[in-house]
Amino acid sequence: MSLVFTLAPEPDEDAREVGRLLFAGPVEFVKGVVAMSGLPPGDRVEICFAGRSNVGKSSLINALTGRKNLARASNTPGRTQEINFFNLGEARYLVDLPGYGFAEAPVAVVAKWQALLKQYLQGRATLRRAFVLVDMRHGIKAVDEDILTMLDRAAVTFQVVLTKADKVNRETREANIAQVKAALTKHPAAYPEIVVTSSEKGEGLATLRAIIAGLT
Numbered sequence: 001m002s003l004v005f006t007l008a009p010e011p012d013e014d015a016r017e018v019g020r021l022l023f024a025g026p027v028e029f030v031k032g033v034v035a036m037s038g039l040p041p042g043d044r045v046e047i048c049f050a051g052r053s054n055v056g057k058s059s060l061i062n063a064l065t066g067r068k069n070l071a072r073a074s075n076t077p078g079r080t081q082e083i084n085f086f087n088l089g090e091a092r093y094l095v096d097l098p099g100y101g102f103a104e105a106p107v108a109v110v111a112k113w114q115a116l117l118k119q120y121l122q123g124r125a126t127l128r129r130a131f132v133l134v135d136m137r138h139g140i141k142a143v144d145e146d147i148l149t150m151l152d153r154a155a156v157t158f159q160v161v162l163t164k165a166d167k168v169n170r171e172t173r174e175a176n177i178a179q180v181k182a183a184l185t186k187h188p189a190a191y192p193e194i195v196v197t198s199s200e201k202g203e204g205l206a207t208l209r210a211i212i213a214g215l216t
Contacts, residue, residue: 005181008193011210019209025089027065032082036119040085042126046093047212049161050117051133052143053099056163056199060133061096063199064209071096081113083120088212093126101143117147122154128215129191130158131208136165136196139176140183152189159191160184161208166198 011019033039051057058071070086084096097120098113121130130151134140140148140160151158160180165173177194184190195211197204 003185003190003192005184005190005192005194007177008195008204008207008211011207015210015214016206019206019211019213022089022092022213023065023209026087027067027070027089027094028087029070030085030087030093032084033116034082034113035116036123039083039120039124040093042124044091044093044126045215046095046124046127047088047129047131047215048095048097048120048127049131049133050097050147050158051099051163052101052135052141055099055133055135057096057099057133059199060161060163060197061094063202064205081109083116092212092215094212095127100147101141118150121150121156127156130156131161131195132158133161133163134180136162136168136173136176139179145183148184148187148190152187154189156189157191158187158189159193159195159211161195161197161204163197163199165196165203166201 030040031038049057049061061071062068081098083098086094086096088094097117100114100117132144132147134144148158162180168176180194195204195208197208
């Protein structure tokens with residue numbers, strides 16, 4: 001029997017406050033990693049953000065943390081070519097993964113960081129959840145299916161976060177949410193709640209902060 005996918009509910013007041021405090025506290029860049037040998041010690045819970053190039057990943061991380069330049073946003077797809085680790089409080093790493101899919105970079109460079117992405121997802125025991133960002137304007141594309149399948153094979157629980165919700169009308173929003181729900185039924189590692197966000201309008205940020213704060 002396949003899972004029923006729903007939109008993540010609003011957090012209660014206590015969960016909202018725990019999430020707010022976590023992201024209002026220290027969030028510091030630790031290091032950028034270009035090879036598995038450079039990973040920091042696996043001594044704390046990790047959550048990672050993945051998404052195809054230009055999905056709004058940097059903007060979402062900056063909005064969650066309330067810091068304008070924590071993750072560098074760029075109009076050039078594929079700018080992030082390494083795994084960036086941030087301390088999120090004292091007991092978590094927030095991990096910003098390189099964008100996948102189209103990237104304005106040499107083929108060899110793209111292949112190298114896609115291989116690193118795969119190695120990280122398959123080999124990091126402290127990774128609790130991957131948040132896979134999907135552009136609300138487009139829904140899940142073939143390039144997203146590749147990483148969702150990779151996460152299935154690695155047995156890494158992933159949760160879809162729809163970005164740029166403010167950029168679509170109600171009809172497109174409902175149609176693409178339905179498309180995402182249908183696509184996720186084929187993925188055993190998918191968490192059954194979808195988070196709808198807008199970095200610009202603040203939609204869904206409290207919900208996502210509360211979810212992350214609840215992962216131990």
